[in-house]
Amino acid sequence: MSEPILRISNAAIGFENSEPLLDSVNLELYPGEIIGIIGRSGLGKTSLLRTIAGLIPLLSGELEVSRGVGEIGYIPQRLGLITHQTVGYNVMMGALPKAPLWQTIFSLPGQEYRDQARSAIESVGLSEKVLEPISLLSGGQQRRVAIARSMVQQPTILLADECLGELDADTAKDIISLITNIVKEQGTAAIIVDHNPVRASTFCNRVLQIRGTRLEEVE
Amino acid sequence: MNFSQLLKKRPRLILYALISILVIIVADSLGLNLYNLGQAWDNLGLLWPRIWPPDFSVVTERAAYSYSDCNWDADWMCSPAVHGLVETIEIAFLSTIFGMIIALPLSMMAAHNLAPVWLSIIMRQILAALRVLPSLVWALFLVILFGPGPLAGVLAMTFYTIGYLGKLQYETLEGVSRHPLEAARAMGLPRWQVARYFALPEASNALWSQMLFMFEYNIRHGSIIGLVGAGGIGWYLSNYLSVYSRYDRALAMILIIYLAVVVIDQISLSLRHRFMDSEVHAPRARWREIIPFFPKK
Numbered sequence: 001m002s003e004p005i006l007r008i009s010n011a012a013i014g015f016e017n018s019e020p021l022l023d024s025v026n027l028e029l030y031p032g033e034i035i036g037i038i039g040r041s042g043l044g045k046t047s048l049l050r051t052i053a054g055l056i057p058l059l060s061g062e063l064e065v066s067r068g069v070g071e072i073g074y075i076p077q078r079l080g081l082i083t084h085q086t087v088g089y090n091v092m093m094g095a096l097p098k099a100p101l102w103q104t105i106f107s108l109p110g111q112e113y114r115d116q117a118r119s120a121i122e123s124v125g126l127s128e129k130v131l132e133p134i135s136l137l138s139g140g141q142q143r144r145v146a147i148a149r150s151m152v153q154q155p156t157i158l159l160a161d162e163c164l165g166e167l168d169a170d171t172a173k174d175i176i177s178l179i180t181n182i183v184k185e186q187g188t189a190a191i192i193v194d195h196n197p198v199r200a201s202t203f204c205n206r207v208l209q210i211r212g213t214r215l216e217e218v219e
Numbered sequence: 220m221n222f223s224q225l226l227k228k229r230p231r232l233i234l235y236a237l238i239s240i241l242v243i244i245v246a247d248s249l250g251l252n253l254y255n256l257g258q259a260w261d262n263l264g265l266l267w268p269r270i271w272p273p274d275f276s277v278v279t280e281r282a283a284y285s286y287s288d289c290n291w292d293a294d295w296m297c298s299p300a301v302h303g304l305v306e307t308i309e310i311a312f313l314s315t316i317f318g319m320i321i322a323l324p325l326s327m328m329a330a331h332n333l334a335p336v337w338l339s340i341i342m343r344q345i346l347a348a349l350r351v352l353p354s355l356v357w358a359l360f361l362v363i364l365f366g367p368g369p370l371a372g373v374l375a376m377t378f379y380t381i382g383y384l385g386k387l388q389y390e391t392l393e394g395v396s397r398h399p400l401e402a403a404r405a406m407g408l409p410r411w412q413v414a415r416y417f418a419l420p421e422a423s424n425a426l427w428s429q430m431l432f433m434f435e436y437n438i439r440h441g442s443i444i445g446l447v448g449a450g451g452i453g454w455y456l457s458n459y460l461s462v463y464s465r466y467d468r469a470l471a472m473i474l475i476i477y478l479a480v481v482v483i484d485q486i487s488l489s490l491r492h493r494f495m496d497s498e499v500h501a502p503r504a505r506w507r508e509i510i511p512f513f514p515k516k
Contacts, residue, residue, distance in 0.1 A: 050401070053401070053404075053405035054404070054405065055401050055404060055405060067407060068407060069406070069407040069408070070406055070407060071407065072405050072406065072407065073405070073406070074401065074402050074405030074406075075402065076398040076401055076402055077398075078396070078398045079398065079402075080398040080399045080400075080401060080402030080403075081399060082399050082417060082420050082421050083421065084420055084421055084423055084424060085420045085421075089420070093403070093416060093417070094406075096403075096406065096408055096412055096416060097406050097407060097408060101409075104412060104416075149402075153406060155406075159405070
């Protein structure tokens with residue numbers, strides 16, 4: 001088996017000056033693997049993803065992950081889209097880490113990246129909506145935009161926080177197939193937070209459940 | 220009924236009585252009294268024939284004196300009211316544009332969610348320092364440095380615009396949702412890209428609205444800074460009031476300023492409403508639709 005691209009050892013996760021939400025967390029993630037995280041609200045699923053993304057510090061323990069420019073793709077619970085901007089603009093944001101810095105000082109990344117954004121938008125089925133502002137899209141369409149942004153970014157690790165929540169079964173199925181395609185085609189590893197354990201077990205290689213302050217593998 | 224019973228039964232009565240006593244004490248310490256008010260009324264009676272009717276020749280006749288050239292053939296275009304008002308609007312326009320261009324990067328560096336703490340503290344101090352002096356006091360200093368005229372006016376209002384608009388802008392940027400910023404930070408983007416490509420577009424409607432408000436504000440204040448020689452309609456007004464004692468012309472100028480401010484307020488308000496309405500219906504940057512000649516997507 002290849003080397004893990006993420007290794008968390010004996011870690012405590014949570015916020016400074018308060019009790020850890022999770023402790024003794026041990027987790028390894030391999031290229032091309034999808035891990036599902038399930039558990040009740042407020043137990044620390046989002047905090048785990050934000051810690052991996054480097055947005056909040058680890059309380060104790062070790063976390064080994066490469067956080068080079070563009071290596072981590074994070075889709076927050078509310079998707080993190082720029083609501084005042086168009087679908088095209090939001091997807092182009094995925095190209096920012098790859099584009100030369102000088103190119104982005106005065107304008108968006110160049111033609112090569114625009115082509116990548118266009119093909120990502122086509123593959124999520126939103127070609128007709130390129131110039132639509134995000135706020136006019138449905139919840140499912142907004143999730144597709146967030147996924148298209150990650151497709152352009154081509155991260156090593158994709159972290160998706162409840163990107164299947166509040167969706168009907170068919171739309172959720174479409175979003176799942178988009179994520180599994182990214183993993184297969186780009187060799188990305190993914191950690192997906194989901195509330196539905198049955199659904200998570202259908203597309204994840206492993207499912208981990210938060211019980212109390214522990215992260216345990218579901219057999 | 221003793222005092223404590225009265226206090227319990229009629230607490231508001233006691234409060235009003237205390238405030239009234241305080242008002243009388245403070246007014247007395249400032250030397251305000253009815254005798255002075257009566258004297259002002261007498262003075263108004265003496266001045267009234269020189270105030271009324273307003274002399275609207277300030278709109279029709281070419282200005283006999285001016286600190287800047289007016290090359291229009293039509294006399295009314297070079298009249299004190301029109302020439303002064305156009306210059307006031309020009310001063311406000313330039314100072315708003317210059318102020319916006321300088322304030323925007325400063326406000327991004329002052330926002331806690333976009334810049335390191337040490338930098339945001341320094342930037343906030345700079346913006347606060349620019350805001351301490353009102354544009355009139357800036358104009359007083361700059362007229363001494365650059366001499367009377369619009370240059371001092373533009374600089375004075377630019378300084379104040381940077382301080383005032385910068386504060387509005389960094390507060391708006393700090394109110395931007397954290398989710399797009401977190402997605403950007405997780406990508407490993409540098410701070411300036413997070414600010415430029417994520418925070419600015421998300422806050423764009425509010426930022427445009429604030430710039431329009433600042434333009435409107437600068438036009439109103441542009442009339443005042445002329446009183447200290449920093450150009451615009453206030454310069455003529457000041458001369459009519461103090462040098463020439465032409466109160467009828469001064470009244471006409473005041474009425475024209477009032478009319479201009481009302482019109483500009485209404486235009487600005489309707490434009491700002493378009494930005495604010497868009498928050499609800501179609502939240503996207505609307506400036507392309509507002510600028511008539513800008514190519515539509």
